[in-house]
Amino acid sequence: MMKKNYSIHDVVKFTIQSENIPERMAIEYANFEKDHINNPDFVVEIGNFVPSKEDCYIVDHTYYIKEGYFYCKDSYKFGKWMIQVSGLESDQTHIKLSTNAVGTLVPDMFICAYVIDFFIRFKFESKGYSVVHASSMSKGGQAFLFPSQSGAGKTSTAIYLAESGYDYLGDDFVILHEGQVLSYPTALNIFAYNLNPAIRENLPAYDRAVLQLKDALYKLTARRIKIFTKMNPKDIPGLNITDASTLKAVYLLAQGDRLEITDAEPDVILNSLAINQKMESYPFFKYLLEYSYVFPNSNIARFWMTCAANLKNNLNSGAKLYNVSVPRHYSREVFEEFREALECGN
Amino acid sequence: MWQLNYNIHDLLSIKIQGNGMRDPTRNLRYSYFATADDPAEPDIILNIGPFEPSHEGAEAIAHKYYVKENYFYCSEKGSGSNWKIEIFGFETGKTVINFTGGGHGLRGVVFPTFMAQEFLIPFIEYKLAKKNHFLIHSGAVCKDSWGYVLAGRGGVYKTSLIMDLMRTNDYQFLGDDRIILKKGGGILAFPRGQFVFDFTLNNTRTEERNAFDNFKLLVHALTNKTEAISTNPVANCSAIKKLIFVSRKTNHTIQTDPVIPQEALQRLITNNMAEYVESTKHSPIGQYNLYVQVYSLIFPDNDLQKHFDRMREGLKGIVMNTPMQEIILPFEYDQMAFNTLAKDIILER
Numbered sequence: 001m002m003k004k005n006y007s008i009h010d011v012v013k014f015t016i017q018s019e020n021i022p023e024r025m026a027i028e029y030a031n032f033e034k035d036h037i038n039n040p041d042f043v044v045e046i047g048n049f050v051p052s053k054e055d056c057y058i059v060d061h062t063y064y065i066k067e068g069y070f071y072c073k074d075s076y077k078f079g080k081w082m083i084q085v086s087g088l089e090s091d092q093t094h095i096k097l098s099t100n101a102v103g104t105l106v107p108d109m110f111i112c113a114y115v116i117d118f119f120i121r122f123k124f125e126s127k128g129y130s131v132v133h134a135s136s137m138s139k140g141g142q143a144f145l146f147p148s149q150s151g152a153g154k155t156s157t158a159i160y161l162a163e164s165g166y167d168y169l170g171d172d173f174v175i176l177h178e179g180q181v182l183s184y185p186t187a188l189n190i191f192a193y194n195l196n197p198a199i200r201e202n203l204p205a206y207d208r209a210v211l212q213l214k215d216a217l218y219k220l221t222a223r224r225i226k227i228f229t230k231m232n233p234k235d236i237p238g239l240n241i242t243d244a245s246t247l248k249a250v251y252l253l254a255q256g257d258r259l260e261i262t263d264a265e266p267d268v269i270l271n272s273l274a275i276n277q278k279m280e281s282y283p284f285f286k287y288l289l290e291y292s293y294v295f296p297n298s299n300i301a302r303f304w305m306t307c308a309a310n311l312k313n314n315l316n317s318g319a320k321l322y323n324v325s326v327p328r329h330y331s332r333e334v335f336e337e338f339r340e341a342l343e344c345g346n
Numbered sequence: 347m348w349q350l351n352y353n354i355h356d357l358l359s360i361k362i363q364g365n366g367m368r369d370p371t372r373n374l375r376y377s378y379f380a381t382a383d384d385p386a387e388p389d390i391i392l393n394i395g396p397f398e399p400s401h402e403g404a405e406a407i408a409h410k411y412y413v414k415e416n417y418f419y420c421s422e423k424g425s426g427s428n429w430k431i432e433i434f435g436f437e438t439g440k441t442v443i444n445f446t447g448g449g450h451g452l453r454g455v456v457f458p459t460f461m462a463q464e465f466l467i468p469f470i471e472y473k474l475a476k477k478n479h480f481l482i483h484s485g486a487v488c489k490d491s492w493g494y495v496l497a498g499r500g501g502v503y504k505t506s507l508i509m510d511l512m513r514t515n516d517y518q519f520l521g522d523d524r525i526i527l528k529k530g531g532g533i534l535a536f537p538r539g540q541f542v543f544d545f546t547l548n549n550t551r552t553e554e555r556n557a558f559d560n561f562k563l564l565v566h567a568l569t570n571k572t573e574a575i576s577t578n579p580v581a582n583c584s585a586i587k588k589l590i591f592v593s594r595k596t597n598h599t600i601q602t603d604p605v606i607p608q609e610a611l612q613r614l615i616t617n618n619m620a621e622y623v624e625s626t627k628h629s630p631i632g633q634y635n636l637y638v639q640v641y642s643l644i645f646p647d648n649d650l651q652k653h654f655d656r657m658r659e660g661l662k663g664i665v666m667n668t669p670m671q672e673i674i675l676p677f678e679y680d681q682m683a684f685n686t687l688a689k690d691i692i693l694e695r
Contacts, residue, residue, distance in 0.1 A: 058594045058677070061501035076626035077425050149408045149643070255406045271646045275639050283625030293499055293620060294593075296612035 005040070006032040009175065009182050009244075012123045013037045016116070018046035025107040027230045029116075031185045031241075041123040042093040044116055049096040051084050063290045070291055074283060078102040079110045088291070089299055095119065108187070108230060118284045121173070121277075125307050126299075130176040130314040131184070133276040136169035136245075137161040143169060143181040143245035144342060145319075147273055148253035153326040155188070157253065160335040167242035168233055179317025182244045187230040249320040249345060256325025259334050261341050264321040273315075274308050320345060351388070352379040355526070355534050355582075357477055358470060359385040364394035364459070375463040378537040378580065390441045390469055394462045397444040399432045405644050411637070413644045418637055424627035427454070429461065431630055436641060437648050441469055445630075457567075461629055467524070468622055468634045475656050478529040482661075483617045486525045486533055487517035488583040493533040495525065498592035499617060503679045505546070505553035507592065510684045512547070518581040529660045531667075532584045541567070552679050586664065591672040600686055601674040611665045615654050 002021050006029050007013045015037070016025075051071045056064040064071040071084040080100040087093045095115065103110040121131040134147035135158040144161075148154045158171045168185065175182035233239050250269055251261070278285055292301035299306070322345075327334055349363035360376070361384075374380075401419040404412035412419040416437050421430040429447030445462040448454050471481040484497035485504040494517075496504050504522060511517040519535070522543060526534035537543070545566055550559050591605055591613065624632030638650045673687060 053596050056596045057674075058501060058596060059499045064596070072625075074625050075425065151409045152407075268646060272643055275643050279636065279639060286620075286623050286625035289616060289620050289623055290499070293613055293616040296609045296616065301612070301616075 004029075005034045005037040007034045007037050008032050008120065008124075008184070011127060011129060011175075012120055013040045014116070014119070014123075015040045015043045016046070017043065021046075022104070022107055024230055025112060027232055028108055028112045028187045030187070030232050031234060039092070041091060042095060042119050044095045044097060044111075044119070046097050046099075046111065048098050049082070049084065051082070051096075052086075057294045059290050059293065063287070065291055065294045067295065070287055072287070076110075076283075079106075081110055081114070083115060093119065093123075114283055117173075118281055121281070122284075122303075124175060125303070125310055128177075128310055128313070129182075130273075130307070130310045131173055131277070132176055132273050132311075133172070133280050134174055134273075135171045136174040136181050137166040138169055138181070138242055138245035138248075139166050141245050142248040144248055145174070145176075145181060145250045146253055147250065147269075147276065149276070149279075152253045152255050153330050154253065156330050157326075157335070157338070160332070161339070162236075162239050164339060167240050167245070169242060169245060171233070176247065176311075176314040178314055179247050179319070180244050181247050183241060185233045185241050188233055188236070189230065247315070247317055247319045249322065249342075250315070251322045251324045251342070253324050253326050255328060258325070258327050259337055260325040261338075262323050264323045266315070266321060268323070269321050270308070270311050270315065273311055274304075277307055278304065349384075350374070351381050351384055352376050353381040353383065353385075354379050354470065354474075354536075355479075357479060358390065358473055359388040360390045360392070360466065360470075361385070361388040362392045362394065362459075362463070362466075374541070375460075375538050376466075377540060378535070387440060389473055390443070390466065392462060392466055393442070393444045394446070394459055396446050397430070397432065399430070399444070401432070407640050407643060411640045413641050415645065418641055420637065422627065422630075422633070424629065424633075426628065427461065429630050431465070437645075437650050441473075443469070447630075461631075465630045465634070467631060471618070472650065472653050474526060475653055475660065478660055479534065480527045480529070480657055480660050481524050481536065481618075482527055482614055483523070483621055484525055484614075485522040486520035487511045488520055488533070488581050489515075489517050491583045492585055492587040493520065493583040494587055495527075495533065495589045496592050497589065497614060497617060498594075499620065502592045502594040503553065503675050504592055505543075506679050507684065507687065509547050509553065510681075511688060514684075515688060520581065520583070527586075527661065527664055529663065531586060531664060532582070533586060534582050535580050537580055554679075586668050589665070589668045589670045591670070593672060593674045594677070595674050596677050597674075598676045598678075600676060600683055603672040603674065605670040605672050607665050607670070610670055611658055611661060614661055614665070615658055618657070619654060 001017060001019060003015060003017045004021055005015050051064065053064045053071060056066045058064060062072050068088045068090060069086050070088055073082050079102045081103050082098045084096040085093060097111060097115055099110055124131050132147055134145050135154040136143050136145045137158055138144065146154050146157050155171045158168065162168055169181050170184040171188055172186065174184045233241060252264060252269055252272055288300050288303055295301060347363065347365045349361060352360040399419045401412035404414040404417065404419065406412055410420055410422065416435055417433065418436045419432045422428065427448060432444040433441065435441040445465060448458055448461045474481050482497065484495050485508045486493050486495045487508055496507055498504050508522045512519055519537065520533055521536040521538065523538055524536045526536050528534065542563065545563050546553055546555060549562065555563065619635065622631060622634040627633065642648055642651050675683060
């Protein structure tokens with residue numbers, strides 16, 4: 001049995017236990033790994049298990065629910081999994097998880113993205129921190145936050161800024177706490193088509209070949225199999241990770257025809273961040289909703305209200321707020337124009 | 347080209363039309379509301395079949411959702427089915443939905459318009475709520491103008507209970523999946539999928555059909571060119587006698603619990619919302635809540651997301667003034683369970 005311990009900013013601590021922790025999963029949280037932790041907020045145990053279904057409510061023939069407890073079998077395309085959560089509302093949550101071969105092959109897509117990532121965010125939110133779907137880069141201790149939907153330019157902006165000497169806080173999610181941005185350096189998802197030329201040139205020939213192969217597989221399977229290459233941001237040449245910075249400005253990115261930067265109202269930013277948190281929480285958005293039906297007076301039933309309140313507290317720091325429309329073809333010229341505006345705002 | 351018209355209690359008119367579909371008459375979900383009248387301006391038009399979207403000028407979100415004012419378009423690959431949906435009048439005014447796609451395999455062949463028809467439900471619910479009528483995910487029966495509402499999530503034997511109440515106690519049918527509550531009290535019928543309901547009522551003991559039952563149902567569906575008109579009495583009723591929350595547990599005994607009005611209201615809302623949320627992508631109706639969220643990214647103050655507050659406000663009076671109870675059924679539904687329930691809990695005066 002392998003066991004790895006993790007601590008994120010000493011706020012959320014967790015343990016993963018499994019017969020085997022594959023490389024694709026280990027690399028995801030490599031920057032949070034610790035030899036020893038006390039009182040993990042949650043423990044994830046991967047492997048076959050027998051659920052404790054006695055005295056459970058059964059919902060939709062699928063979900064087994066009792067106080068602090070949730071169990072179901074679920075699937076998406078080729079992946080299948082079984083999950084049991086106990087101590088859902090306590091400060092020591094225990095998760096048991098088993099997946100089929102596909103889940104084992106790409107554990108980052110099922111175990112990490114669907115389960116562990118959710119519980120990391122869930123525990124941060126329970127402690128008053130916000131986890132937002134955004135990239136963030138900083139210079140001289142001042143952080144810029146770039147929330148966006150997938151594909152609207154979060155990662156590209158982060159990588160362009162890294163080339164311009166900015167420090168890295170996160171490219172997919174970051175943590176907000178009382179006007180501070182805390183880093184969240186999980187593995188970067190690199191795919192041939194979104195690969196920045198600067199990185200591509202620095203990759204060994206073998207990694208480049210693997211990327212091409214995955215790209216071909218993606219096209220061959222009519223876009224059903226999408227396997228990212230996982231890279232620790234620490235291993236990317238020229239990327240300097242910083243731990244925390246003061247939030248200076250928020251640039252909410254959306255796809256548009258040309259670059260356009262306008263002032264944004266706080267409510268617009270808060271609304272967008274809140275919706276994004278829900279959209280990034282499947283399948284748990286559903287699981288929590290079913291739990292809330294059975295226990296309408298639980299903390300779980302109020303979870304999304306808690307998240308909205310956290311956002312309001314954590315963003316309230318006099319940071320400047322902007323809407324940015326980013327053209328579909330996000331070239332270096334577009335970026336330079338954006339950077340100029342960003343630095344003028346300083 | 348075929349077209350079908352529906353009138354929902356003179357509150358809403360709906361037109362469903364399509365081309366290229368072999369046999370649109372199988373498993374029609376709303377046949378109870380069918381009408382020969384052809385309204386000039388239906389509240390909702392559902393076009394089923396291939397179409398070219400008019401999403402130019404729309405904001406693209408996550409490369410697959412397109413939003414303009416009062417407009418939504420998406421093209422999605424789910425597990426076991428694909429669909430393209432375009433909605434004009436998403437938020438206000440008359441609604442036109444263009445829909446193409448559906449389930450793969452046998453279901454897609456036998457019930458080709460099933461997914462498209464299901465997708466109408468949230469639109470009917472939203473439009474009715476604006477008229478102070480609330481389509482809730484519950485079943486109901488009625489006797490002497492008094493209605494008994496059975497609310498609950500899926501798979502809790504609501505349908506079995508209702509079938510038994512109809513068979514043994516001569517209760518009239520209002521719906522086994524959705525019904526309409528009027529703000530001032532009273533229930534309007536909303537029978538759906540009567541083809542399957544009638545088959546189940548006449549052929550199987552409980553709502554759970556085994557493989558052989560399903561085979562018979564399939565043969566029945568393939569040999570009945572037009573849907574049989576339901577022989578079960580359907581009625582509307584003027585008052586609610588009791589609101590019963592039905593749950594199911596892994597235990598072996600029947601339990602009853604009191605219900606707190608505030609919690610009851612929250613549960614009714616969650617019960618409706620959960621129908622529009624799926625854990626992963628299987629069907630368009632399960633994506634509806636997500637589509638509203640996506641629309642809300644661009645139009646934060648839209649009316650769609652006020653729907654559940656409107657419903658909470660509208661149902662408050664009913665929840666405060668109606669006797670309520672929760673019954674928790676055991677893992678296996680049986681006649682004993684029903685007898686206890688019917689005599690002691692549901693029908694007690």
